[in-house]
Amino acid sequence: MIRSPFAPFFPSLPDSGSYLDSAAKTLTCSAALEAQQSFYREFDCNIERGIYARSAMASDMVEGARTEVAVLLASSPERISFAPSTTHALNSIALGLPWRAGMKVVTTVLEHHSNFLPWLALRRRGVEVAVLRASPDGFLDPDDMRKACDGAFLAAFTHASNVTGSVQDLGALAAAASSGGAFVVVDGAQALSHSEVDISGLCVDAYAFSGHKCFGPTGTGALFISPELREALDPAILGGGSASDSSPEGFEAVKDPPHSALEPGTQNIAGILGLGAAAAFRLGMDHDLRRRHADEITARCLEGLRGIEGLELHGPSGMRSRLPVFSFSVEGLSPHMLAMRLDHEYGLMTRSGNHCAPTLWRTLFGRSRGGVRASFHDYSCMADVDLLIAAMGRIASDARK
Numbered sequence: 157m158i159r160s161p162f163a164p165f166f167p168s169l170p171d172s173g174s175y176l177d178s179a180a181k182t183l184t185c186s187a188a189l190e191a192q193q194s195f196y197r198e199f200d201c202n203i204e205r206g207i208y209a210r211s212a213m214a215s216d217m218v219e220g221a222r223t224e225v226a227v228l229l230a231s232s233p234e235r236i237s238f239a240p241s242t243t244h245a246l247n248s249i250a251l252g253l254p255w256r257a258g259m260k261v262v263t264t265v266l267e268h269h270s271n272f273l274p275w276l277a278l279r280r281r282g283v284e285v286a287v288l289r290a291s292p293d294g295f296l297d298p299d300d301m302r303k304a305c306d307g308a309f310l311a312a313f314t315h316a317s318n319v320t321g322s323v324q325d326l327g328a329l330a331a332a333a334s335s336g337g338a339f340v341v342v343d344g345a346q347a348l349s350h351s352e353v354d355i356s357g358l359c360v361d362a363y364a365f366s367g368h369k370c371f372g373p374t375g376t377g378a379l380f381i382s383p384e385l386r387e388a389l390d391p392a393i394l395g396g397g398s399a400s401d402s403s404p405e406g407f408e409a410v411k412d413p414p415h416s417a418l419e420p421g422t423q424n425i426a427g428i429l430g431l432g433a434a435a436a437f438r439l440g441m442d443h444d445l446r447r448r449h450a451d452e453i454t455a456r457c458l459e460g461l462r463g464i465e466g467l468e469l470h471g472p473s474g475m476r477s478r479l480p481v482f483s484f485s486v487e488g489l490s491p492h493m494l495a496m497r498l499d500h501e502y503g504l505m506t507r508s509g510n511h512c513a514p515t516l517w518r519t520l521f522g523r524s525r526g527g528v529r530a531s532f533h534d535y536s537c538m539a540d541v542d543l544l545i546a547a548m549g550r551i552a553s554d555a556r557k
Contacts (some may be wrong), residue, residue: 178369
C-alpha cells in the first residue's frame with residue numbers, strides 16, 4: 157500500500173485497517189509526543205510563580221508554545237489564551253459575559269453542541285436566542301446573518317461543520333454579524349484542523365479550537381480573543397493566577413494578556429508544550445502538498461460515494477468549500493449497524509450517530525439518528541478511500557436485496 161507522505165510523522169497510524177475518524181480526533185504527531193515526554197523527564201515543575209531556573213525555563217517554553225499557536229491564526233501571542241478544549245473556551249465566554257434579560261444572541265442550526273448548548277442555556281436568564289437556518293448543503297448566508305444579528309449582543313457560528321465538512325465564508329459572515337455591533341465568536345475546531353486561519357483583519361472577537369484536532373494531545377486547546385471581548389468578560393472560573401491581590405473585602409482580577417483570569421490554576425503544561433510542538437510541526441509542513449493531497453482524496457471519495465446506489469451523501473456534493481469529511485447513510489441500516497459492519501468486516505474506523513449536532517441532522521436531512529461519518533486527514537491515503545468505496549458498495553448492495 158502506498159502511504160501518505162505525511163504518514164511517518166504519526167506513530168499511532170494503524171498498520172492494518174483505516175483510521176477514518178479524524179474529525180473526532182486527529183492522530184498525534186511525533187513532535188507533540190516528544191514534547192510532552194521531554195517536559196516530564198527534564199522539567200516536571202510548575203510555571204509562572206517559581207523563581208528558580210527550571211521553573212523559569214518551563215515558563216519560557218510555554219510562552220514559546222503560545223507564540224507557535226498564535227502563528228497558526230496569524231495573531232499575536234497576547235491574544236491567545238490556553239484552554240482544555242474548544243468546549244471549555246466557548247463556555248468561558250458564555251458564562252463570563254454580563255447577560256441581562258432582553259439581550260439577544262444568534263447561533264445556527266449547524267453547530268456542534270459545544271457552540272450551541274452554552275447559548276441555548278442563556279434562555280434561562282431571559283436572553284433571546286435566535287437560531288439561523290442554513291442551505292440544504294450546509295452553508296450560511298451572510299445576508300441572513302446580517303438580518304438575524306440586528307440588535308444582537310453576540311453571534312456564534314462554526315467555521316466548518318463536523319458533519320458535512322462545509323467550510324463557511326468566515327470573512328463575509330463575520331462582517332455581516334458584526335455590522336450591528338455584535339461580538340463574533342467562532343468555533344474553529346474543524347477548520348483549523350485542516351488549514352491555517354488568518355484572523356488578522358477579520359471582524360472576529362473569539363476563535364476557539366482544540367489541540368486533539370490539530371495533531372496535538374487531548375485536554376488542550378486555545379482561544380483567540382479580542383481586547384474588547386476580553387475586557388467585557390468577568391471569568392466564571394477563578395483561582396491561582398486569577399487575581400493580582402485579594403482580601404476579605406474582595407479581589408482585583410488580572411486582565412492583562414496573556415496571563416489573565418482565563419488561565420486559572422495550574423495548566424496542562426505538558427499538554428500545552430505538546431500543542432505548541434504540533435503547531436510548529438504544522439507550520440513546517442508543505443502546505444501546497446497538503447492541499448493537493450486533501451483535494452485528491454476529496455475528489456476521489458466524492459466520485460466514488462456518489463456512484464453508489466442506495467447511499468445518500470449528506471452535505472456538499474462538490475469540491476468547493478469543503479473538507480475531506482463525509483457523512484452518509486444507507487436506507488434500511490441504522491448508523492451504528494453500518495459503522496459496526498465497516499469496522500468488523502473491513503477494518504474501517506468511522507463514527508456513527510449525530511456527532512453532537514442533532515439539530516443539524518434533523519433540520520437539514522430529516523434524520524433523528526444521524527448517519528455515519530468518514531473523515532480523512534494528511535496521513536490518510538488513496539487506499540483508505542478505495543476501501544471505503546468498495547465496502548460501501550457491497551453493503552449498500554446487500555441492503556437492496
